Amino acid sequence: MDTTVDVSQVEEVINIxxxxxxxxxxxxxxxxxxxxxxxxxxxxxINRLLEKYRVVPSVTxxxxxxxxxxxxxxxVMIAANxxxxxxxxxxxxxxxxxxxxSLAVQGVLSNLAGGLIILTVKTFEIGQFVETDGYSGTVKxxxxxxxxxxxPDGRVIFVPNSTTYTNRLINYSMNPQRRIEISVSxxxxxxxxxxxxxxxxxxxxIPQILxxxxxxxxxxxxxxxxxxxxxxxxVNGPDFLNTKYRLNEEIYAAFKENHVEMTxxxxxxxxxxHEAK
Numbered sequence: 001m002d003t004t005v006d007v008s009q010v011e012e013v014i015n016i017x018x019x020x021x022x023x024x025x026x027x028x029x030x031x032x033x034x035x036x037x038x039x040x041x042x043x044x045x046i047n048r049l050l051e052k053y054r055v056v057p058s059v060t061x062x063x064x065x066x067x068x069x070x071x072x073x074x075x076v077m078i079a080a081n082x083x084x085x086x087x088x089x090x091x092x093x094x095x096x097x098x099x100x101x102s103l104a105v106q107g108v109l110s111n112l113a114g115g116l117i118i119l120t121v122k123t124f125e126i127g128q129f130v131e132t133d134g135y136s137g138t139v140k141x142x143x144x145x146x147x148x149x150x151x152p153d154g155r156v157i158f159v160p161n162s163t164t165y166t167n168r169l170i171n172y173s174m175n176p177q178r179r180i181e182i183s184v185s186x187x188x189x190x191x192x193x194x195x196x197x198x199x200x201x202x203x204x205x206i207p208q209i210l211x212x213x214x215x216x217x218x219x220x221x222x223x224x225x226x227x228x229x230x231x232x233x234x235v236n237g238p239d240f241l242n243t244k245y246r247l248n249e250e251i252y253a254a255f256k257e258n259h260v261e262m263t264x265x266x267x268x269x270x271x272x273x274h275e276a277k
């Protein structure tokens with residue numbers, strides 16, 4: 001093992017020690033004390049912000065430690081500069097540590113950035129129904145790391161904020177009203193006016209359907225064995241699902257009452273027989 005000591009380094013340390021004056025030492029001590037006090041104040045302020053936005057304790061502790069380490073290192077570098085100690089080595093070490101930390105926590109930092117964007121831009125809020133990254137549900141919580149959704153079937157979904165703000169997001173609650181669109185088919189034996197009357201009869205049975213915008217029935221297209229119709233009605237957002245399901249039931253009942261035939265695929269086979277001679 002090589003234990004050789006660099007004489008030039010020893011001489012440099014001795015020269016720096018000899019050059020120190022009481023004034024420099026006192027100035028460096030003041031810088032160090034004041035800097036450490038400010039460091040604690042900054043850490044406390046950041047800690048309050050993290051608690052306000054309900055960041056999980058483990059992440060709060062990690063961020064607090066990282067921030068305190070960076071600030072303390074800067075304070076030490078400033079104090080060393082006051083004493084005339086070269087800080088190039090400090091800068092090099094700090095750069096390496098910074099790169100290592102950024103690589104280790106890049107996912108966390110990405111989620112934090114996403115959380116700040118969501119809280120600032122407000123693309124959605126607590127209580128709204130949204131869909132993102134293939135998941136949908138009512139927003140129950142938004143913090144700096146993830147968004148918590150309650151799915152209609154009771155599942156609790158935690159979506160990372162980095163995913164929420166980088167992927168397509170649909171906010172179903174931003175507009176207070178939603179349109180229900182239902183497609184049905186009816187036989188060619190029924191006149192279009194008969195079918196439209198039956199559909200509107202089903203609509204009038206549901207008080208949750210709004211009169212403004214007015215319900216509309218369109219003749220969509222002509223199929224091989226039936227005519228396709230599309231019904232549009234508007235409801236308030238919270239009534240969407242229940243009204244859609246009930247409307248399907250009422251359409252079936254109205255078709256029965258008005259003798260409108262709902263068609264389904266048929267296969268007709270014609271056979272021709274020949275008498276034996």
